[in-house]
Amino acid sequence: QQPVQSPQAVILREGEDAVINCSSSKALYSVHWYRQKHGEAPVFLMILLKGGEQKGHEKISASFNEKKQQSSLYLTASQLSYSGTYFCGTEMYYGGSQGNLIFGKGTKLSVKP
Amino acid sequence: DADVTQTPRNRITKTGKRIMLECSQTKGHDRMYWYRQDPGLGLRLIYYSFDVKDINKGEISDGYSVSRQAQAKFSLSLESAIPNQTALYFCATSVGTGGRPDTQYFGPGTRLTVL
Numbered sequence: 001q002q003p004v005q006s007p008q009a010v011i012l013r014e015g016e017d018a019v020i021n022c023s024s025s026k027a028l029y030s031v032h033w034y035r036q037k038h039g040e041a042p043v044f045l046m047i048l049l050k051g052g053e054q055k056g057h058e059k060i061s062a063s064f065n066e067k068k069q070q071s072s073l074y075l076t077a078s079q080l081s082y083s084g085t086y087f088c089g090t091e092m093y094y095g096g097s098q099g100n101l102i103f104g105k106g107t108k109l110s111v112k113p
Numbered sequence: 114d115a116d117v118t119q120t121p122r123n124r125i126t127k128t129g130k131r132i133m134l135e136c137s138q139t140k141g142h143d144r145m146y147w148y149r150q151d152p153g154l155g156l157r158l159i160y161y162s163f164d165v166k167d168i169n170k171g172e173i174s175d176g177y178s179v180s181r182q183a184q185a186k187f188s189l190s191l192e193s194a195i196p197n198q199t200a201l202y203f204c205a206t207s208v209g210t211g212g213r214p215d216t217q218y219f220g221p222g223t224r225l226t227v228l
Contacts, residue, residue, distance in 0.1 A: 002155070034217075041203060041219035042156070087155060100146075100171070101217075105155040 001026060003090045005104040012111045017076045020107045022088030024069040031064050031071035032089040032101055042087060046073075075109070083111045116140045117220035119204050125226045126194050134189045134223050136204030143209040145187040146217065147171075147179060150201040159202075162187055163209060194227045201225075 003024045010018055022031060030049045034042040048064035048071055061074045075082055085108045089101030117138045126132050136145065147159040158171030160179040168181055176198060180188045191198055204220040 032216075041221055042217075043219070044216045047216070089156075100158060100161060102158075102172070103156040105153060 001092065002102055003088055003104040005086075005088060005107050007107060008105070009108040010110070012078050012082075012109065014080060014111055014113055015077055017074070018078060018109060020073040020075070020086050020088075020109070022071045022073070022090070022104055024090050024092070026069065026090075026092045028064075028066065028069050028071075029091040031062075032091070033060075033062060033071075033073050034087045034089065034103075035084045036087065036106075037084040045086075078109075078111045080111050080113065083109055085109070117204060117206055117218055119202075119220040119223050121223060122221065123224045125228065127228050128195055130194050132191045132194055132225070134191075134202055134204075134225070136187045136189070136220055138185050138204075138206045138218075138220075140206055140218060141184075142206040142218070143184065144207045145181065146205040146207075147177075147187070147189045148203045148205065149173065150203060150222075156203065159189065191225075191227075194225075196227045199225060199227045 003022050006021045012018055032047050033045040035045055036042040046062050048062055050066055064071045085106040087103050087106045089103045091101055120135045143164050146161045148156045149159055150156050157173050159173055159177050160171055162168045162181045165181050178190045202223045205217040207215050207217045
């Protein structure tokens with residue numbers, strides 16, 4: 001049931017774009033994105049809700065394809081501060097939510113000068 | 114001041130010892146969580162609590178127990194530590210909006226080593 005993230009790792013030059021994908025084999029209510037910098041705690045970026053509502057970050061965008069049970073995180077004009085490991089957390093549809101997330105294994109993003 | 118604190122930040126212990134990790138929060142959130150992070154495996158939920166009287170097992174609760182002493186405090190215990198419990202442990206909190214997951218705020222983590 002753990003969502004699958006791809007790629008596992010990506011290296012960018014400053015100013016380049018990146019896409020991180022998160023897919024599930026189960027129907028999803030929502031997808032949550034977090035970023036963790038090395039040696040630090042994960043920090044919330046964004047929630048994408050079924051039905052299209054999106055809550056989150058100013059400079060990072062994302063999509064949620066409910067039919068395909070997939071979400072993609074778009075980082076444009078990357079900055080050094082974007083480096084870190086990105087996790088998606090999925091809320092699966094049970095017909096009644098347990099209120100918990102299942103996190104993927106993460107995508108490590110490195111932005112070089 | 115940090116909103117979610119964890120103590121200790123680092124701990125080395127021996128196989129068979131009982132150990133407690135503590136989490137405190139000043140955010141006034143009802144929901145609290147314990148996660149374990151291992152390299153390459155992401156964050157895995159150990160236990161969660163939606164209020165003081167509500168405690169539930171997560172994906173990997175075997176070998177762990179918890180106590181919710183108050184709204185602001187949630188402790189994780191390893192009854193008899195074993196080496197494969199060596200990991201980074203995170204506590205998290207969230208407001209709690211109906212039955213839906215919302216933004217989680219993570220503590221700084223406790224790095225536990227079991228020899």
